Amino acid sequence: MPILELKDVTQEFGGLRALNAVNLTVEEKQIFGIIGPNGAGKTTLFNIITGIYVPTQGELLFKNEIINKTPPYTVARMGIARTFQNIRLFNKLSVLDNVKVGSHGVTRAGVFGNMLGLPASRREEKELTEKAQLLLHLVGLYEKRWEYADSLAYGEQRRLEIARALALNPTLLLLDEPAAGMNSSEKVDLMELIHKIRDDKNLTILLVEHDMNLVMNICEQIAVLEYGKKIAEGPPEIVKNNKKVIRSYLGVEA
Amino acid sequence: MFWEQLLNGLTLGSTYALIALGYTMVYGIIQLINFAHGEIYMFGAFVGLFLVSVAGVNIFIALLGAMAFCMVLGMLVEKVAYRPLRGKSTRLSALISAIGVSIFLSTLMALIRGTNTTRYPEVMQIHTYNLGLIEISSLQLIILLVSAFLMVGLQMMVQRTTIGKAMRACSQDLEASYLMGINVNRVISFTFAIGSALAAAGGVMVGLYYNAVWPYMGMMAGLKAFAAAVLGGIGSIPGAMIGGVTLGVLEIFGVAYLSSSYKDAIAFAVLILVLIIRPQGIMGQKISKKV
Amino acid sequence: MDSFLAQYIDPYYLRILVLIGINLILALGLNIITGVTGQLSMGHAGFMSIGAYTSAILSMQFGYPYFLSLLAGALMAALFGFLIGIPTLRLEGDYLAMVTIGFAEIIKVFFLNFEPGGKAVGLSGIPQNTTFVIVWVIVLIVIILNARLLRTRMGRAFYAIRENEIAAESCGINTTRLKVLAFTIGSFLGGLGGGLYAHYMYFIRPQDFAFMKSIELLNMVVLGGMGSIPGTILGTTILTLAPEMLRVVAEYRLLFYGALLVILMIFRPNGLLGDIRIYDIKKRFRKKEVETCRS
Numbered sequence: 001m002p003i004l005e006l007k008d009v010t011q012e013f014g015g016l017r018a019l020n021a022v023n024l025t026v027e028e029k030q031i032f033g034i035i036g037p038n039g040a041g042k043t044t045l046f047n048i049i050t051g052i053y054v055p056t057q058g059e060l061l062f063k064n065e066i067i068n069k070t071p072p073y074t075v076a077r078m079g080i081a082r083t084f085q086n087i088r089l090f091n092k093l094s095v096l097d098n099v100k101v102g103s104h105g106v107t108r109a110g111v112f113g114n115m116l117g118l119p120a121s122r123r124e125e126k127e128l129t130e131k132a133q134l135l136l137h138l139v140g141l142y143e144k145r146w147e148y149a150d151s152l153a154y155g156e157q158r159r160l161e162i163a164r165a166l167a168l169n170p171t172l173l174l175l176d177e178p179a180a181g182m183n184s185s186e187k188v189d190l191m192e193l194i195h196k197i198r199d200d201k202n203l204t205i206l207l208v209e210h211d212m213n214l215v216m217n218i219c220e221q222i223a224v225l226e227y228g229k230k231i232a233e234g235p236p237e238i239v240k241n242n243k244k245v246i247r248s249y250l251g252v253e254a
Numbered sequence: 255m256f257w258e259q260l261l262n263g264l265t266l267g268s269t270y271a272l273i274a275l276g277y278t279m280v281y282g283i284i285q286l287i288n289f290a291h292g293e294i295y296m297f298g299a300f301v302g303l304f305l306v307s308v309a310g311v312n313i314f315i316a317l318l319g320a321m322a323f324c325m326v327l328g329m330l331v332e333k334v335a336y337r338p339l340r341g342k343s344t345r346l347s348a349l350i351s352a353i354g355v356s357i358f359l360s361t362l363m364a365l366i367r368g369t370n371t372t373r374y375p376e377v378m379q380i381h382t383y384n385l386g387l388i389e390i391s392s393l394q395l396i397i398l399l400v401s402a403f404l405m406v407g408l409q410m411m412v413q414r415t416t417i418g419k420a421m422r423a424c425s426q427d428l429e430a431s432y433l434m435g436i437n438v439n440r441v442i443s444f445t446f447a448i449g450s451a452l453a454a455a456g457g458v459m460v461g462l463y464y465n466a467v468w469p470y471m472g473m474m475a476g477l478k479a480f481a482a483a484v485l486g487g488i489g490s491i492p493g494a495m496i497g498g499v500t501l502g503v504l505e506i507f508g509v510a511y512l513s514s515s516y517k518d519a520i521a522f523a524v525l526i527l528v529l530i531i532r533p534q535g536i537m538g539q540k541i542s543k544k545v
Numbered sequence: 546m547d548s549f550l551a552q553y554i555d556p557y558y559l560r561i562l563v564l565i566g567i568n569l570i571l572a573l574g575l576n577i578i579t580g581v582t583g584q585l586s587m588g589h590a591g592f593m594s595i596g597a598y599t600s601a602i603l604s605m606q607f608g609y610p611y612f613l614s615l616l617a618g619a620l621m622a623a624l625f626g627f628l629i630g631i632p633t634l635r636l637e638g639d640y641l642a643m644v645t646i647g648f649a650e651i652i653k654v655f656f657l658n659f660e661p662g663g664k665a666v667g668l669s670g671i672p673q674n675t676t677f678v679i680v681w682v683i684v685l686i687v688i689i690l691n692a693r694l695l696r697t698r699m700g701r702a703f704y705a706i707r708e709n710e711i712a713a714e715s716c717g718i719n720t721t722r723l724k725v726l727a728f729t730i731g732s733f734l735g736g737l738g739g740g741l742y743a744h745y746m747y748f749i750r751p752q753d754f755a756f757m758k759s760i761e762l763l764n765m766v767v768l769g770g771m772g773s774i775p776g777t778i779l780g781t782t783i784l785t786l787a788p789e790m791l792r793v794v795a796e797y798r799l800l801f802y803g804a805l806l807v808i809l810m811i812f813r814p815n816g817l818l819g820d821i822r823i824y825d826i827k828k829r830f831r832k833k834e835v836e837t838c839r840s
Contacts, residue, residue: 050715076717084715090708092772093701100698101705105717107698111726114697115690125697168717287639335807343814346585350767353760354806361799473756477646484643519654522647529640530632 002061003028003172003204004049009058011044011228018044020228021058026172026221031198031205033219035212037248040225042208043085046174049206050082051075062172077105081170083161085177085208091150095141098149098160099132102167135163139193155186159193166197173197175207179214187211191218216240224248257388259510260503265394265463267502268401272456273479274486274494275408276328276449282425282489283445285345289352290331291453292476293359296469298324298454299461300363306377313377317400317458321451328450329443331355337439356472363469371468374461397459404452405495411448412491421445425489474518478505481525487535496536501525550677559677565785566680567741570687572765572781573774574734579763580772581695582727583707584634585642588649589735589762592622594754595652596736597743598662601671604744606661611674615740622736623729630728634721649759656751667750668743675745683741687734692774703727704772768809770816779817 006024010017019041026032034042047053048060051072060068067075081102090098107128113121136142139159144152149160158178165173178194179187191214198205209215215222216236224232224245232242239245273295280288298320305316335351381392412418420441423431432438460475461467478501486497501521508520528536551559575589600618603609609617633644656662663669694700705713706720706727713720743749761784769780787805791798809817 052711052714071719072711072714073717073719076715082715084712088709088712088715090705090712092708093704097701097704101701101713101718102716104698104702104705104713109698111694111699111730114699115694117693121697128698164716281639285639287642335811338811339814343810344771346579346767346771347810347814347816350764351807351810353764354803354810356803357799357806358803361797361803365796365800477650477756481643481647484640488639515658516654519651522650526633526644526647526651529636529644533636533640535640 001028002026003063004206005059005061006045006049007059007061009045009048009055009060011041011048011053012056018228019048019055022225022228022230024223024230024233026204026206028204029198029202030221031194031207031219033215033222034206034208034225035210035215035222036225039227041228042225043176044228045225046082046176046208049075049174050080073105076168079169079171080174081165081168081172082174083158083165083176083178085180087154087157087161089149089157089160089164092148094145095147095149095152095160096129096132096136096145099135099163099167100128102164103128103131103169106169132163132167135166138166138197139163140189154181155183158182159190162193162197166201170203172204172206175205175209177208177210179209179211187214190214194218255510259506261388261390261394263503263506264499265397265502266506267499268398269456269460269463269498270475270479270482270502271495271498272401272404272452272459273475274482274498275405275491276453277480277483278486278488278491278494279421279445279449281483282491283421283428283442284336284340284348286336286348286352287480288336288446288449289349289476290335290355290359291449292472292474292479293356293363294324294328294331294450294472295453295457295460295475295479296363296467296472297327297359298450298457299467299471300367300372300457300469301454302458303372303374303461303467307375313458313462316377317455320454320458324450324454324457325447328446328453331359332443332446337442356476360469360472367469369469371466374465374467377462393463397463400455400459404455408448408452409491417441417444478521481521485525485528485535487537490535490537493535493537500536561785561789563675563677563680563745565782566677566684567675567738567745568762568765568781568785569684569778570680570734570741571738571762572777573687573691574731574738575762576731576766576772576774576777577691577703577727577734578731580766580770580777581700581707582703582724584724584728585639586645586728586731586759587642587756587763588645588647588652588759589731590754590756590758591645591649591652592626592732592735593739593742593758594649594656594749594751595622595625596739597749597754598656598659598668598739599736600740601668601743601749602661604672604674605668605670611672611744615737615744618740618743619733619736622739623733626732626735627725627729630725634724634728646756646759649754649756653751653755656754663750665751667748667753669748671743671747671749673744673747675741680741680745683737688774688778695774699723699726707772764806768806768816770818773816773818776816776818783817 002025004026006022008021008023009019010021011019036042048055051070054069059066062078062080090101107124109121109124133142136145139162141156141160152160179190182190194205219236222236222239223230224239226248231244232239276291277288280286301323302316302320305311305319306313335355336348339348339351382389412421420436423436424438424441428438482497482501483494485501486493504524505520509517571593575586578584578586596618599621600614603614603617604611629648633641636644657665702718702723705718706723710720765781765784766777768784770776787802788798791801794801
């Protein structure tokens with residue numbers, strides 16, 4: 001059953017067409033990769049899915065519901081969580097609080113509950129702390145939970161973003177270049193982590209990545225974008241040998 | 255009546271525009287609301303007064319003298335109160351520093367001159383010319399011509415000269431400009447100098463026009479000029495001119511046709527309405543969210 | 546109680562302590578808007594004046610009991626905060642600052658022309674019900690509720706908006722709604738402070754709530770350290786005391802005040818306490834424990 005469907009999605013900025021009639025179907029529990037050269041429209045695609053941009057044309061379906069004009073916070077509450085290519089953490093909050101904020105969309109306590117310390121609010125806060133600690137264990141940042149987010153190393157910040165996204169209990173997780181800036185051993189850890197969270201949390205993962213090795217290794221289905229158009233799609237071994245893809249990446253006639 | 259009010263509005267508006275230019279240029283480059291800018295304008299008015307009444311020079315020489323003095327003052331303020339904060343603080347800290355300078359300068363002038371209003375001396379014979387529809391006084395004519403001259407000059411400088419190009423580059427991206435070899439500190443210093451000179455010119459002319467200067471005149475004028483800059487779209491030079499003139503005209507019409515007791519509220523009410531309808535101001539460009 | 550205190554404390558000091566308390570309530574309100582949620586408001590005195598006039602008129606002309614008129618003043622300010630917040634909080638940064646300045650100026654001009662408020666002359670003869678004890682009891686309540694709010698879900702969301710709006714949205718935070726909420730809470734405290742002020746001063750006029758008052762409050766929040774409750778307390782105390790301490794330099798007082806702001810910002814650009822929150826202190830203790838274990 002498809003969890004996310006894009007039908008003829010087009011996005012224009014002024015005269016620039018960033019995405020051109022893209023069709024995409026992501027099945028549940030899949031690890032789906034999107035690759036393509038710089039400026040191909042990969043991040044734009046993420047921004048459309050998460051509601052930051054409203055597509056100029058086309059239809060966007062999440063669990064068979066149209067989410068074209070759904071604002072970002074509602075998309076998040078529906079179960080789509082994401083990380084950002086240019087890391088966007090809450091720098092002057094602790095690592096633990098970053099993860100706790102991630103749960104905002106799935107918790108309920110209001111201002112009065114918080115101020116008066118009502119039982120429901122206290123209980124929720126306690127659960128929240130425990131859940132956040134578990135997630136920090138999962139990404140290996142538990143020891144650093146009291147640090148400011150901006151004092152973490154680059155790779156750690158990327159993992160914190162994943163933990164924060166997971167705090168939303170998503171059914172679909174979007175990872176925007178999760179391996180960028182990581183060294184090879186960190187990348188191996190990351191691959192393990194991605195597999196682990198998919199299996200443990202039972203979720204679907206859509207990722208944009210430049211690192212071919214990583215994409216080919218963990219993705220079950222890959223779509224290739226070039227200049228806003230989808231030029232190929234399929235399992236890794238098929239995409240790898242696609243002529244258009246090779247041309248796009250190596251710039252030679254194959 | 256209508257045409258006369260329009261003329262009064264244009265005269266007042268062009269002085270707002272002169273002050274607004276300083277706000278908008280500084281904001282365009284370092285995203286700082288330079289709250290001390292109103293006080294620079296006030297200093298300009300007083301230096302002009304001093305030159306006319308004590309030194310006894312011609313009013314145009316006094317105008318140039320006030321502009322030169324404020325250039326130095328503006329650069330000094332930037333160097334002492336803003337530069338040490340640059341790069342290591344939030345914008346809000348710089349704003350508080352600017353507020354500190356503003357309080358300091360207005361108090362300083364109050365200590366020197368007392369808090370009372372001082373009148374400008376009779377510096378020239380005021381003629382009135384009849385132009386059919388309207389009568390224009392020589393003073394209004396001077397204000398309009400000098401303002402127009404300064405604004406055209408500024409626009410030429412920003413568009414045609416090297417330093418103007420550097421200013422535009424810095425307002426696009428300060429860091430990239432620095433990496434491209436632009437002496438960013440000098441450009442910022444220069445921007446403060448130009449903005450302050452324009453404010454000083456505004457101060458002298460307002461002093462002449464309303465025949466009154468006082469140490470706390472910078473506060474309200476500064477707020478309104480900042481409102482004008484925002485109205486036009488902050489960071490945009492033509493925007494500041496249009497915003498200033500629009501605000502001046504609206505204010506005079508509001509006083510003439512509505513009520514004078516709401517004078518100070520008119521400018522702000524217009525501003526709020528415009529921003530609600532068009533959040534980026536009249537000339538400002540909508541910046542799409544970068545993700 | 547106050548007369549009891551007055552036997553031991555000089556009335557002059559008692560008065561300063563009351564003023565610190567009132568400023569604290571005002572500044573803590575502004576802290577939620579500007580310090581925590583990051584929405585620059587430069588018109589907090591406008592909300593203060595709404596609270597002051599509403600409560601003063603209610604108790605003088607309609608015979609409302611003191612606490613009821615305080616509450617009504619605070620609610621009225623909150624209502625205005627809410628109504629103004631809805632259309633304007635879409636605006637970013639300095640545009641919002643300008644709108645808040647404009648709003649406060651319009652309110653001031655309104656009261657300058659407001660017949661029941663005595664126009665420019667102001668209102669006098671407001672019952673002096675505000676006492677040292679009442680102010681400080683309210684301050685304590687405000688601090689406790691504030692601290693609880695800021696370390697739990699909604700407070701964290703406010704901080705998240707300040708730190709990164711787009712990321713906050715991606716966590717399911719309705720940033721527009723929460724900004725309006727922060728603005729409303731802050732305005733409520735502004736109105737409350739205004740009501741207390743009116744019933745302490747006996748006499749209010751529109752100029753008491755001019756732009757300079759808003760700036761003074763903003764200074765208190767930024768000086769101590771944005772978003773930190775201890776910072777706001779420290780900043781408010783220093784800046785309420787400073788003019789009193791500077792009385793020795795008489796007319797040079799404001800000159801020093803201005804210079805002080807510049808110097809403090811140059812040496813402590815992120816405020817005196819930076820962004821110190823409870824867990825920073827906890828963290829420090831934790832580190833010590835670890836070190837002693839190792840050694």
